[in-house]
Amino acid sequence: MSFFKTFIPDLDELDLNTQKLNKSLKDKINRRWKDTFDKATLLQLYSSLIKELRLFREGQSQPAKLYYFLQLFSSSDYKVIFDKKSHHALLMHTELLESEIEQLLLETNTQLIQNPTPAEQGDLREMVSDLISLYFCHPSYHSEGYDDLKRIGGNLAFKFLRTYPYQDTSNLLISLLPSASDPLEQYTQLINDIVCSKQNDENRDLLLYILVSEMIGFYTEKSDFFYKKSKEVLKLLSTHISHWSDDQIDYFITQGVLNGYSIYPTPKTKIAEIKGYIKKLNEGNYKAQVIKKRVKEYNQEIANIENDPNAFINAGYNKAAKILMVKNNTITFLENLSKLTPDSKTKVHLDQLIAQTLALKNTPKVFPINKTPKIKFSDLHFKLLVIEELMYNKNLLIPKFDLTQFIAQYHLREIDKEQEGYEVIPEALAYFKGLDISEELLAKVTSLTQDCGVDGGADVYAQIWPFWDPGCGDEVLKVSNKASKDLPLLPNLQQVIGLEHSNPSKKLISSFKERQIQLTEQDV
Structure with a gap:
């Protein structure tokens, strides 16, 4: 019996020239795998796959x-099926699997499926990416061999990026990089290879952006490996920087740092980027309604930039500085990078970002x-x-307290009042x-009111819950029994x-009465 007939009979029967592996079939295969994949089956599967x-x-x-089997097998959607069961199977077969992947990385990239969907490439490169992704999805944390499997996966991910450096890359492979052997050395060398490459296209730009973002990007956290190691990375990178040309240094700063923080010192660059998005939309297989809507939005964005380019530039610096001000490792990285590139023509923009970040960081907050x-207070709602x-x-x-001013100064994340104001804003x-x-x-408080909204609602609600609307079913933030301690x-x-709006318990009511505090219903 063939490999496919044994493990995915539904796929074996599918005519891939006329049919596609759609969501319905994926779900069907998923259900069967949940029922049939035990440890013995997985051992057999890995052996047969090799x-x-x-x-x-x-x-x-x-x-x-x-191609489609590996798309299913490596998908994080199916991680729950394999979980600990697959870990031992992968561990037993990893030496042979690693060898096969390395052999495939030597092959010329070829198309494996015809007419792939917009979300697929349908080629050998993507299939190898799925194979390496097994090392992300299948190992079980704290299980035997976990670190070894992740290390192998990380090494393979680096090899993959060196083989296919300028094509769309799976985030799963990027996530494996910190687990590789000598990850800092490999990471630094890969960045150098990209900067020194003579290939000029958006995929090269994208890969540099992704790699640098893993270290100093918008969404890095203090626990992230490359963020924590950014100082060491720059020390290793400094050896390469000393040999970079002026254009290569400017490319790294512009594409890796400035554009990574949505800073475009020259608005024309951003406009060209947006026009590229429009071109892709028009050339892609998208619904006409979607194309029309997105093109309209893009054209409006271009118009806004052209109408006030300075506002666009300043907005980029302000937004970046607001996020950077709490990333001390990144600030240090940028300051040291500036010292390493004294003759760069892009340095002025880098220095402006640093200066704006430090100025914002050192500005006293009105509402810390x-x-x-x-x-x-034991009961926060009573304190309100x-x-x-x-x-x-x-x-x-x-x-x-003024929410708008608070949002403008808050720096741990970007708060969108228009999107988030329909619920309590936690900050x-x-x-x-x-x-x-x-x-x-506190001694001056003689009366309190819990307004259900009939009198317009409390002003404090407008600050923590801007779009609170009792007419749409929003209720007051209820006072609990804990208030008796306050x-x-x-x-x-x-x-x-108006305490009745909190549906107070008999115990809470008694606590007020014991202190001879009158409870009066709100006149509605």
Whole structure:
């Protein structure tokens, strides 16, 4: 029985000249695999797969079906099926599998399926990428041989990127790179190869952007391997930089750093990039309605840039600086890079980014989030009633919080009020949670109101939940039993209006009555 008939009979029966491996068939195969793939089957599968790869290299396999099998087998959608079961099977066969992958990396790239979808390449390169992705999806953390498998996968990923450096690359392969042997040396050498390459196209640009972004990009986190090692990478890279031409240095700074942070010192570069997107849309296999909508958006973006190019440039620096200001490793990297490239004509833009970042970082915040308030409330929602009274009704608690100003200064992430304002914005709520209120001010509170919206709603809601709308079913943030512990903080509290909107328990009501605090229903 053939490999395909044994492991994917549904695919074996499919005429790939007239039919495609659609979602319905993928789901069907998925269900069968969940039922049939035990440890013994997986051992047999890996053994048979290696034989099939040999047959493929000898021209005796069915390329399209092997391509689709590996697309399924390496997909993270199917990780749950294999999980720990597949780990041992991969560990037992990794030496032979690694050899087959290395042999395939020596082959000339060829097309394996005809008329691939826009999301597919349908070629040998993509099939090899899927094979290497097995080392990302199948090993089980804390299991025997995990580190070895990841190391092999990382080494293969680097070999793949050296073989196919200027084509679309799977994020799974990028994720394997830190696990390779001598990852910093290989990573640095790969960046050097890209910068020194004579090939000029968008795929070369994209790969440099991806690699540098892994180290100093928008979305790096403190725990990320290359972010933590950025200082060491630059030290290794400095040897190469000393031999780079002026154009190569400018290319690295522009494409790897500035464009990576959406900074375009020359707006024409961005306009050309957008026009490239439009060209791809028109040439691609997309619905006319989608093309029309996206082209309209792109043309509007071009018009905005042309109407005010300085605003476009400044917006790029401001957005980048806002994110960079909390990335100390990246700031250090950029400062050292500037010192290593004193004669670069692009250095002025790099220095402007550094200066703007440091200026923003050192600007005192009007609304800093305090994590250790001197007086702590047990019930945050009850504290909001107090803040409403002191900050927005009596104008005693200052500065008066303003969400727009807070967002402009907040730097840990980009807060989109228009998108996020239909729910409580957690950072705004965190500000109020940590806000210090003195005993003197707390003593001035004699009355509190929980407004259900009939009187327009609380001003504090407008700051933490901008689009709160009781008419659409939004409820008040309910006060809980914990509020009884907060009553001693308000020695002169005499009345609470509208507490019924929190559906208070008998226990909570009793705690107010014990302190002779009158509970009055809101007049609705």
